[in-house]
Amino acid sequence: MKVMRWHAPRDMRLEEAPDPTPRPHEALIRIESVGVCGSDMHYFLEGGIGNSTLDRPTILGHEYAGRVVAVGEKADADLVGKRVAVEPGIPCMQCESCRTGHYNVCPDIFFPGGPGSDGALSEFYTVHADYCYPVPEDMPADVAAMVEPLAIAIHTVRLGQLAPGCTAAVFGLGPVGLLVSKVASLSGAFTIYGSDLHDYRVAAGADWGVDKAWNGKTDDVVARIMEETGGRGVDVAFDCSNGPDALSAAVTVARCAGRVTIVGISGQEVDHFPASQARRKELTLQWVRRLKDTYPAALEMITSGRIDVRPMLTHSFPLEKTMEAFDIVAGYKENVLKASIDQ
Numbered sequence: 001m002k003v004m005r006w007h008a009p010r011d012m013r014l015e016e017a018p019d020p021t022p023r024p025h026e027a028l029i030r031i032e033s034v035g036v037c038g039s040d041m042h043y044f045l046e047g048g049i050g051n052s053t054l055d056r057p058t059i060l061g062h063e064y065a066g067r068v069v070a071v072g073e074k075a076d077a078d079l080v081g082k083r084v085a086v087e088p089g090i091p092c093m094q095c096e097s098c099r100t101g102h103y104n105v106c107p108d109i110f111f112p113g114g115p116g117s118d119g120a121l122s123e124f125y126t127v128h129a130d131y132c133y134p135v136p137e138d139m140p141a142d143v144a145a146m147v148e149p150l151a152i153a154i155h156t157v158r159l160g161q162l163a164p165g166c167t168a169a170v171f172g173l174g175p176v177g178l179l180v181s182k183v184a185s186l187s188g189a190f191t192i193y194g195s196d197l198h199d200y201r202v203a204a205g206a207d208w209g210v211d212k213a214w215n216g217k218t219d220d221v222v223a224r225i226m227e228e229t230g231g232r233g234v235d236v237a238f239d240c241s242n243g244p245d246a247l248s249a250a251v252t253v254a255r256c257a258g259r260v261t262i263v264g265i266s267g268q269e270v271d272h273f274p275a276s277q278a279r280r281k282e283l284t285l286q287w288v289r290r291l292k293d294t295y296p297a298a299l300e301m302i303t304s305g306r307i308d309v310r311p312m313l314t315h316s317f318p319l320e321k322t323m324e325a326f327d328i329v330a331g332y333k334e335n336v337l338k339a340s341i342d343q
Contacts, residue, residue: 001123004322004341005057009047012060014320020126024072027079027129029086032141034120034341035063035149036329038174038242040113042267044326050269052115061119061341062088062112065144068132075129083139084132085147086120087295088112104155104292111290121322121341133299142316142340143302146309149338151291151298152263153179157187158294159286160236160261164188167234169225169253170210172241172264173201175312175338178208180238180263182307185209193228195221195249200335207311216249225253239264247273256281263288315339 003017022028040060042049064086068079091098091106098106112127113119135144153176162168168189170181173196181192186209194205194213205213212228214221226233237250241264250260251273260283278285301307314337317325325339 002319003059003118003122004319005059006043006054007057009045012044012323012326014322017122020124022070022072022075022126024074025128025130026072026126027068027075027084027132028070029064029066029084029125029127029132030069031064031066031120031122031125032083032343033065033145034061035142035145036325036339036341037063037149038176039265041242041326041330042265043114045330046267048115049265049267054115058113058115059118059121060113061121062114063145063148064088064120064125065135065141065147066125069124071129079129079132079134082134083137083141083144084134085144085295085299086127087131087133087151087291088148089290090128090131102292104290121319123319123343133295135299136303139303142313142342143309145340146312146338147295147298147302148291149175150179150183150301150307150309151294152176152288153183154294154297154301155291156180156238156240156261156263156288157183159288160184160238160259162187162189162236165190166236167191167193167229169193169195169234169237169250170205171195171216171221171237171239171246171250173205173208173210173213174240174242176263177238177240178204178312178337179307179309180240181205181209184236184238186306191228193225193234195246198332201337204337216245222249222252229255233258235259236261238262242266244268244271247271251278251283251285254281254283257283259284259286261286261288312338313340316342319343
């Protein structure tokens with residue numbers, strides 16, 4: 001089969017690899033769509049996220065969907081022939097974290113497309129069949145692959161404990177930030193403020209639940225939000241950015257006894273923020289690790305039409321043009337929101 005393998009920053013190569021064979025509990029999937037994620041970009045550009053670094057050629061990609069073509073003898077045979085969205089993180093289900101309901105932070109979790117584990121930028125892939133979610137036959141594969149980032153957004157808003165009537169700020173209006181905005185809006189947020197460093201993404205916020213947004217390069221977003229809220233700040237601030245500055249801004253605009261929820265990945269091993277301010281305001285800071293028990297909800301929100309992710313799918317490329325896709329996302333070119341690799 002053909003695979004797209006990372007070798008060094010900005011160096012991915014189309015190569016041949018043996019076709020995989022499913023183990024007893026696995027499904028063999030013919031990959032149809034893989035979304036390009038922000039964490040993929042850190043590996044593509046920098047070769048790592050903090051001290052989590054790639055030390056060998058690796059196949060990236062963890063937002064994926066495809067059609068099951070075979071299963072192992074212990075897997076559900078009814079999956080064969082069905083298009084599935086796949087929850088990518090496969091926990092051990094034996095450690096303390098798993099036993100206490102926090103499987104998303106399992107220290108032995110298998111997560112594709114990172115150090116020591118190949119991902120789905122390939123023609124075929126095997127995965128534990130229990131994490132395959134059949135989707136309606138008329139759901140396109142690129143839409144099915146969007147279940148994963150939407151599930152992260154739902155988990156993020158849940159951790160933020162956003163209640164009807166709350167105000168919120170979303171720093172970073174990329175795919176996850178826009179989805180967080182939409183979920184927050186559907187959850188009853190009264191006013192949502194947004195910020196990004198690219199005008200086209202600032203403008204996109206209006207279609208995803210953001211009421212007012214500004215470009216952090218040309219506007220003092222913190223001052224704007226504080227002015228809009230009469231100096232109170234917002235109930236919940238979400239850091240959905242890929243840089244270190246938004247966390248500080250989120251802490252600054254959160255009201256006293258408010259919450260800051262961090263789903264963005266700066267790529268740094270150590271991030272700095274105004275701890276004294278967070279202490280004086282008795283803020284609750286909540287980091288987000290992937291997703292937890294939100295895949296069914298995300299699939300239902302898309303299937304029911306409550307959230308239409310199709311407008312976010314702005315760019316599509318075949319596997320052999322994966323480098324072009326990653327280059328466009330890395331450079332914020334052509335007003336890209338979500339690029340996908342489709343086969």
